[in-house]
Amino acid sequence: MPDLKFEEVSLTYGPPGTTPTVRSITLTARAGTTLGLVGESGSGKSSLARAAVGLTPISHGRITLGDRVIADASARRAKARPCRAIQMVFQDSSGALNPRRTAGQSILEGIAAAGPIPRHLAHAELERLLDLVHLHPQHAERQPRELSGGQRQRVALARAIAAKPEVIVADEVTSALDVSVQSAVLNLLRELQEQTAVTFVFISHNLAAVRYLSDNIAVMRNGEVVDEGPATRLLANSAVPYTQNLVDAVLTVPPLAAP
Missing domain, CATH: 3.40.50.300 (P-loop containing nucleotide triphosphate hydrolases)
Incomplete structure (x- = not known):
């Protein structure tokens, strides 16, 4: 199974000059693992997902699956093509x-x-x-x-x-x-x-769900990746305040007191 790579991917809705919805995303979903994308609504997670499956054209960069080019904004007549x-x-x-x-x-x-x-x-x-x-x-x-x-x-x-x-x-x-x-x-x-060895990109605003499933996590905010890394390290020891806030916001249930 090949890696899925996003290389400096930007995505813009609207006429030229419009602020990109997704800006300069560079990420790798390693073969046979789960990459979690987490962030609040409007952070660009779903837009990036739609670009990956060819539902939305990208305005800059390219997306590859192994040696296959899924999307390339520099190509002549570049457009979205489902794969x-x-x-x-x-x-x-x-x-x-x-x-x-x-x-x-x-x-x-x-x-x-x-x-x-x-x-x-x-x-x-x-x-x-x-x-x-x-x-x-x-x-x-x-x-x-x-x-x-x-x-x-x-x-x-x-x-x-x-x-x-x-x-x-x-x-x-x-x-x-x-x-x-x-x-x-x-x-x-x-x-x-685990059974199919298919690579998963799991997108959610629910950090607890992303933490449960993911080998690696990328945190998105306002169209950019603000933090990324192995799930265990990123959630336990991130230096990014936004990630820390997401971790702190996850509901935890304190242990019951001894009778």
């Missing part, structure tokens, strides 16, 4: 899934995206993927409105994995879920990363 090797799972699972298709049909679309496959093998792969995300085979016959939020997010993850990506970008995938369901989905993400 199958990088799949994205969105916050709004209900909006990401076709309401007229069953869960199984949505996952089969992902399987087909990976290349031609005989029908019987495709259905065997569908069953494997459902089991991988801890869904019963009967869930394949249900439409998105018949699934809970957590189940829809599992379907979205199965569809992403079905395309055999090298990188999965998970953008605020737990923020719309109940707390108990969030924990289950976070555990699933950690399990999937």
